[in-house]
Amino acid sequence: KETYDVYQAIIKTVGENDYEGLDKLVTQAYSNGLSSYMKTSIKTLKKHLPHIKNTFTFPYTNxxxxxxxxxxxxxxxxxxxxxxxxxxxxxxxxxxxxxxxxxxxxxxxxxxxxxxx
Structure with missing residues (x-):
């Protein structure tokens, strides 16, 4: 359930271009209720957070x-x-x-x- 809730929250923040919300989601500490796949995904998002901020800020795409x-x-x-x-x-x-x-x-x-x- 916790994995699903985090997943839905990430989708919502990305859909709304809410960088601050995504930053909070990625940097907050989670209990052991998350799946290993979600932990890996959050770790990847945290690693690329500055680049993700650029996608929210600028309208350019390749x-x-x-x-x-x-x-x-x-x-x-x-x-x-x-x-x-x-x-x-x-x-x-x-x-x-x-x-x-x-x-x-x-x-x-x-x-x-x-x-x-």
Missing amino acids: GRIEGMNNKIKVLNRVAYGYRNFNNYKNRIILHFNLKPRPNHKDRIQIKTSSMAA
Whole structure:
């Protein structure tokens, strides 16, 4: 019962972005009624408390980048590899509807052709 109550209290404080409440929950002493898994979880939360405070304070997340990385890994796995890096890069650009940048050779050709004109 105590483990369940602590678990629910943690969920409530995180849902309400209540850092002070989470800090109190993590730093308070508990009796032997907690499961070993909950004790380990509280120990982990206590260790990462300053970083958790940042998530409550700032609205930034790296979820979008992680999602892109995951999609790139799936593309690579589905294709069973690419013949060369340019094909791989072009497939990623196509998948994400990004605007392709001219590669180094294209820029050199553009510069030399404009100098001749």
